[in-house]
Amino acid sequence: MNARVTDYDVVRVFCAPNGGHGNELGVVRDGSRIPEQAERQAFAAKLGFSETVFVDDPERGVVDIYTPSVRLAFAGYPCVGAAWLLDVPELVTPAGVVGARQDGEFCWIEARPEWAAPRTLRQYATAAEVDALPVPPPGEWLYAWAWQDEAAGRVRARGFPGRDDRIEEDEATGAAALQLTARLGRALNITQGAGSQILTAPQPEGWVEIGGRVRLER
Secondary structure (H helix, E strand, C coil), X not given: XXXXXXXXXXXXXXXXXXXXXXXXXXXXXXXXXXXXXXXXXXXXXXXXXXXXXXXXXXXXXXEEEECCCCEECCCHHHHHHHHHHHCCCEEECCCXXXXXXXXXXXXXXXXXXXXXXXXXXXXXXXXXXXXXXXCCCCCCCEEEEEEEECCCCEEEEEEECCCCCCCCCECCCHHHHHHHHHHHCCCEEEEECCCXXXXXXXXXXXXXXXXXXXXXXX
């Protein structure tokens, strides 16, 4: 581990209306302090958050994203958190350029569903069934969801990465919400995990916006 690197921010992304919940994200603003991918992967594993972002160019918004076990070309909640923290109009990820905007208490990004890693979107009959699900065994990235109020676009969801890297359940997952929005073709108001809130909206030509509240932890 590179002992020189001690400075990083922690934000919670997709917080509830009362500011609670949200998924913790580590952000290393000076990515040059850890230039090598292997070192970045080790640092992300040490932090232990669902994902950690390394900022390689804060003015252009160039970012590099890692889970505790793998590097990602794109991920939703890290982009929302980094866009909010850096206050930039776009982020540059290996998958493509992500648009970003601030709108009151919400930070939004615009991305494409095909950028996200594949996962299983499995619908259940009721929100109670989703609530009662045990953590599945590793091997499948499962996004379990059910309508709470279909007419209003309200969804109950839980996300299970299935990577066997200590992250058994993701409190809030922007990429899965993006993919579900693309599949359903409508705006959604998603309650995920213990109470995180994710808002989505389809955009022209296959793009999707996802947004939520972000809070600085440290």
